Structures are given as structure tokens and as C-alpha cells.
Amino acid sequence: MVQEAQDSMEIKHKDTEKGYEVPHFINGRQVKTQDRKLELYNPATGAVIGHVDVANHEIVAQAVNAAKAAFPAWSAMTPPQRAKILFRFKTLIEQNKDSLARLITQEHGKTLNEAMGSLQRGFDVVDFTCGIPSHLKSAYASDVGTGVDSFALTQPLGVCAGITPFNFPAMIPLWMFPMAIACGNTFVLKPSEKDPSCALRLVELAKEAGVPDGVVNLVNGDKETVDALLTNPDIKAVSFVGSSAVAEHVYKAASAQNKRVQAFGGAKNHCIVMPDADLDQAADALVTAAYDCAGERCMAISVVVAVGDQVADKLIEKMKPRIVNLKIGPGTTPGVEMGPLVTRQHWEKVKSYVELGKQEGAKLIVDGSQYKSKEQPNGFYMGGCLFDHVKPGMRIYREEIFGPVLSVVRVPDFETALQLINDHEYGNGTAIFTRDGYTARTFADKVQVGMVGINVPVPVPVAYHSFGGWKRSIFSDIGMYGNEAIRFYTKLKTVTQRWFPGDKS
Secondary structure: OEEEOOOOOOOOOOOEOOEEEEOEEEOOEEEEEOOOEEEEEEOOOOEEEEEEEOOOHHHHHHHHHHHHHHHHHHHHOOHHHHHHHHHHHHHHHHHOHHHHHHHHHHHHOOOHHHHHHHHHHHHHHHHHHOOHHHHOOOOEEEEEEOOEEEEEEEEEOOEEEEEOOOOOOOHHHHHHHHHHHHOOOEEEEEOOOOOOHHHHHHHHHHHHHOOOOOOEEEOOOOHHHHHHHHHOOOEEEEEEEOOHHHHHHHHHHHHHOOOEEEEEOOOOEEEEEOOOOOHHHHHHHHHHHHHHHHHOOOOOEEEEEEEOHHHHHHHHHHHHHHHHOOOEOOOOOOOOOEOOOOOHHHHHHHHHHHHHHHHOOOEEEEOOOOOOOOOOOOOOOOOOEEEEOOOOOOHHHHOOOOOOEEEEEEEOOHHHHHHHHHHOOEEOEEEEEOOOHHHHHHHHHHOOOOEEEEOOOOOOOOOOOOEOOEEOOEEOOOOEOHHHHHHHOEEEEEEEEEOOOOOOO
16 A cells, blocks of 8 residues: 655654654655554664654555656756756755754664764765766867767766665765766665664755656665665666675675676774874774774774784773773763664674673673663663774674674784785775884785775775775775766766768768
């Protein structure tokens, strides 16, 4: 059963005893479905606060058909015309940043400051799209032969889809659909079913900015919805961010359908700390990099590679009080440094890794897994955890935990530290803290990781570069946003022409 909701420029949550409902957004209208719904939680309290509709194949097809019908007119619009609409969208999302941040905190749990910071990262990419006429300029070569000219055209693909994770419910959608539509494509967004409200609001603001109906659509759901997107023959390209296991499935399934795919997976980001590093600076940076967003980010530092026992001992001595004194609580509370984990299931998974680490023989220096909030005893809270003497064979070293758990691995020298990182199956982000320029330069050149920080613990590239890891952190050869996204969301056409005397030009 499908029901179209009344036109709206903001989410009109239907208040019931079961909380609000989050619908789909298709062809410029909210669309509600009654077949199947999933529960939404407030991680700070553990309470059910609403439900999100699940799109079946029929609803996905409706969204794709709307995008397909909108493509001819949107792709025919000139890049400067699309840029004007995107500039209005940029203005609207910046004007609504406070309410967008509250939606993120309500359903994800991260602090308002973290939510606001993630929004700014998304806004930066929208800034980049406002310059799309310059980015789509083609190359022209005259007289490649006698009277022969050659030039390149970048043209849109058609209907594109984006499948985004729970940890950045605004930033990653903003990394995807504005880039896709700036290039002339239309789009179907499938946000995480755990925190979909902010994505819905973004799509509604795009309509308010002047994006025509059908150009950006949103369907909610789970694996059923994802599989419907991957197999729909009218979708030409798929962008995905999530775990490596699912990323590999998405890549294989969509590629088998002859779709263009970029699928970003998991991470195990190492940070080398050299003996010459400023350890106070490194300790502050590592605590922020490991425990911000409760460790639920693919660029979090989860492994410290301490070069020498003395470095490890001193670094742990400096980090321990910082970790113990982290202020934990609801993300809306001023001064809170770490909010709850996103769901009870994820909270239980992270706790199981802490127990596993102890069983594997690692030394638990700080145990935040037993943290309980007095004010919100049912919230999904966990304190920071710190392991020492972690070995490369341990699962807590090899696997992505995606929570507030930091491991210290001790190595004797830089060469061993570098080899440790290069041997790991993931290659998303990495960093080094050192005062030695030669060591830093060698690290940047030799490390087999896609994003590298030198005295910068979370080296997420700015919007006019591109985001992307190596190895099992990505199933694609094209990064996200920046010029890499232009390449992903367009196809190249090369024209070779010759005119003869008397021809009409």
C-alpha cells in the first residue's frame, strides 16, 4: 500500500504512541508505505522514537522511474543553470544547519559539535559543485592533423544511486548526490535505516532550492531495498559506503549488472608515533582521533604504533587520564565529548571485542566498556577503552571494531612500523607523528594507504581533492568528491572533426 503525503518543505513527523514516521521522497513528494517499517531509536535514552518505512522493489522502481523521467530535461540544462540551483541549495542547508545537526544527534547520538563539524564537511563539497561549469570544461586540440581538430566532452550517465552509512547521515549523502546532479545526472538516495531523517530533510531542501521533481529521490530500507537498487537495470552507477564485506557484495552485484560502482569499505587506521614526536601533542591528537564520534568513523585512529617501549610507556601515561576523564553523555548536553553508540546491537558488538581483547592476551589499560550513565541507564553509552601490548595476530588488531577502542602496538623501529601498516588488509587512512622531515617524507612515499597525515591524525582531504583508501578499504579505482567524482559521474566522449572549404559551419 502506497500513500502520497502532502507536499512539504520539511519533515512532517506523524506523532503517534509509537513516535514519528519517516517516509520516502519520490518525484518531489513524501511517499508513505504501510507494508513494513523499522524502529528508530534515540541512542541517548535507548527508547524507540519512531519508525522508518521500508521500500520494496515496487517503491524502488517508482523512484528510479521518476529519476529516469527527470533526466532528459535536467541533463539538458546548462552547467551554469545547475550551478545556480546548487548555490541556492548551499545557502539553504547553511541556514538550516542547527536543525540538521539536531536531527543527526537525535538519531545517531553524536554530539552537536560533531554533527555540526560533519555538516561543514558536506557543505564544503556543495561549495565545490557550485563551480561545476569550470570543472566540466573540456579539452580542445586544434590541428591534430591537417585541418583536423579534436576535443573531449564529459556527459552525464543517467540515473545514479547512493547507499550511505549510519555514522555520517548528512555528510556522506552531501558527498554523493550534489556531485551527481551537478554533472547532469539524476539520483536515488538510500540512507541508513538507523538515522534517515536528516537525509530526508536535505532532499526536501534541494527541492526548495529549485531542484526539479524527480531529480533527487530518497528511498528508505534495508537489504531488500539495497538489492532492488543493485539489480534495477535503469541505474547506471552506484556509490556505497559501509563495511568491507557489504562493499564487496555491492561491487560484485552492481558490476555484474554492468553498472559503474564505487564501494568504500572498512578501515584499521594506524598512527606511528616516533621517539622525536611531541608526545603531549600526539596524546591530545590521538584521543580526539580515536574517541570523537565514539570511534564510529572510518577515519578514526584505532591503532597506535609506538616506536620503542619508552615512547609507548610515556604516551600511555599521557593518554590514560585524558581517556578516563572524557565527558560522556547525551550529544545535546553542553560540554559532552563523547555520545552513545548508535544501537544496542552495535554497543554489544563493541563490548564483545573488549572481552575478546582480554582473552587474546592484550593488556586493558582503560576499561570503558562497563560505563553506565546514571541519568540515562538505558542509553547505548560506552567509555573509552585502551589496550596495550596488542599483537598483529589478534582479532582486535586485524578487524575493524568501529567503536571507542584504541590499541597500542609496540615496535622497535620505523621500518617495522611501516611494514606493519603495509601488511594490513585495510588501507584507508594513516598518520605519523614526528619532527623529522626525512622520516615523514619516506612514510608518505612508502606507506600503502590512500590518505596520509603528517602530524595530522585524521587526514580527510579537503573538498577539492578526493577521498579514497586502498586495498580492502575500497572496491573501485575512483575516489569520492573532487575531480575523482567528476570522473565517476560522467562519461568521456572524444570528437574528431574536419571541415572542408565550402562546408557550412
